[in-house]
Amino acid sequence: MARSVFVLTGAGISAESGLGTFRDKDGQGIWARFDPMKLATPEAFARDPDNVLAFYDLRRRNLLNAKPNAAHQALARLEQALAKRGGHLTLVTQNIDDLHERAVSRRVIHMHGELLKARCQHCGSVRLWPEDLSPSDVCPDCGRAGGLRPHVVWFGEMPLFMDDIDRALRKADLFVAIGTSGAVYPAAGFVAEARAHGLRTCEINLEAADNADLFDERRYGPASQTAPAWVEEFLGALP
Structure with missing residues (x-):
């Protein structure tokens, strides 16, 4: 045994x-309704951080209201x-x-990765972050703004x-x-x-x-x- x-x-x-699931055979998964190339890549974040962060803010709020089954x-x-x-x-x-x-x-x-954490692209620090993220947020560790992103693995990342x-x-x-x-x-x-x-x-x-x-x-x-x-x-x- x-x-x-x-x-x-x-x-x-x-x-x-x-x-929600990301892929299902009925075509109702998250990536059937949203374009991952516009929301879940480093390039998308560099191009339009407000839109990317808003998407993850919604998912984070949904998670905070969820319970384990x-x-x-x-x-x-x-x-x-x-x-x-x-x-x-x-x-x-x-x-x-x-x-x-x-x-x-x-x-x-x-x-x-973990949705309730944020990672700084400037210094690499990872912090618990259950609140919304904004491009103007300052990293508590290095003091620089504009680098905080969800601590999740995006398409194209290892x-x-x-x-x-x-x-x-x-x-x-x-x-x-x-x-x-x-x-x-x-x-x-x-x-x-x-x-x-x-x-x-x-x-x-x-x-x-x-x-x-x-x-x-x-x-x-x-x-x-x-x-x-x-x-x-x-x-x-x-x-």
């Missing part, structure tokens, strides 16, 4: 908390239960929300903590993807890496992801139902 579990979460785990809470239980049995959960999320933390998951790797993620994949016994589209790399490639390392793989999703054929086990339905059911079954099988 796996004692070291690697879980990758995507926008589908937060959808039932009122946070049963899927987030189930993963927090999984982390605690594994720790009590001498095991370990690596929780990597593509989401920029903080719902895993609010569900009391202790160690979360945000490979795409995801964060990739070395940590690679090491965790190599040490895991089981790979589980929850609420991911299987369309965004490098995260979509993790399942192939997991298989190459000999890990068993499990997909938990509303519907089959683009890379569903790479999973040994597949469970479909709303994350708030499928994820807790899987966690309870998994924990029930532990010695």
